[in-house]
Amino acid sequence: MTRPVLGVSCCDRAFGGERAQVVINRYIEAAMTFADVAVLLIPALPELMNAREVASRLDGVLLTGSPSNVEPWRYGEPGAADVAGPYDPGRDAMTFGLIEAMTDLSRPVFGVCRGFEEINVAFGGTLRRDAGANPSLLTHHAPDGVSLDDLFAHSHEVSLAPGGVLARAFARDRLNVNSVHFQAADRLGEGLTPEAVAPDGLVEAFSGRAGGAPVLAVQWHPEWRAGDNAQSQTFFRLLGRALRGEPL
Numbered sequence: 001m002t003r004p005v006l007g008v009s010c011c012d013r014a015f016g017g018e019r020a021q022v023v024i025n026r027y028i029e030a031a032m033t034f035a036d037v038a039v040l041l042i043p044a045l046p047e048l049m050n051a052r053e054v055a056s057r058l059d060g061v062l063l064t065g066s067p068s069n070v071e072p073w074r075y076g077e078p079g080a081a082d083v084a085g086p087y088d089p090g091r092d093a094m095t096f097g098l099i100e101a102m103t104d105l106s107r108p109v110f111g112v113c114r115g116f117e118e119i120n121v122a123f124g125g126t127l128r129r130d131a132g133a134n135p136s137l138l139t140h141h142a143p144d145g146v147s148l149d150d151l152f153a154h155s156h157e158v159s160l161a162p163g164g165v166l167a168r169a170f171a172r173d174r175l176n177v178n179s180v181h182f183q184a185a186d187r188l189g190e191g192l193t194p195e196a197v198a199p200d201g202l203v204e205a206f207s208g209r210a211g212g213a214p215v216l217a218v219q220w221h222p223e224w225r226a227g228d229n230a231q232s233q234t235f236f237r238l239l240g241r242a243l244r245g246e247p248l
Helices: 025-035 051-055 091-103 114-122 146-152 165-170 230-242
Strands: 007-009 011-015 020-021 036-042 060-061 109-112 153-158 175-180 193-197 203-210 213-218
Touching: 007 025, 007 091, 007 114, 011 091, 011 213, 025 036, 025 230, 036 051, 051 153, 060 091, 060 114, 060 230, 091 109, 091 114, 091 213, 109 114, 114 203, 114 213, 165 193, 165 203, 193 213, 213 230
Parallel strands: 007 036, 007 060, 060 109, 109 213
Antiparallel strands: 011 020, 153 175, 153 193, 193 203, 203 213
């Protein structure tokens, strides 16, 4: 039986003196294993390909995390363009086009970390850039210079919205999640509902509907060592259900 086809966003990064389209394997492996989907990578080359050219061939999309940030002008802060980088304008153009195209087709859109931020902005929300260093907030990112293991070991608890998609899926009211982000949702986008909230009040997950199809995004990284984490596997099983048109 043919599996659903998931589009996964790429980043445009420097590599060996050239530019390369990059997706960390753990996103792809977790999706193919636990969502049980086939994957097509969507390059961040909007000058050569329009998102609508491929959207109709996809059953859903996953917007991944990335070291880069959404350009501030996209959420109404053009004067902030000299801070909070690096940026990836090609990825911005492609993912925002994908979000629009997929929602017009009523097909699922899922996001992780940067993907969470992209979806929020695409729905008219805004971002804050102080989640790693504001003394009034939890520290949402490990200190500079730590190992990759220690980076993803940095964690905190979130409270799940009663009756929400995640609370039903996990059959719990709290989760412990990794925390690897400097930016966060400020104003939530139109039609998006909080699914998880950190102790400092930051929204860490949201859901919504786009023409009848589910939108779901988390600020944490469920793809990190998903094979050892039943909680992460549940997120990707939700993704697989969404691509098959099953209720969440």
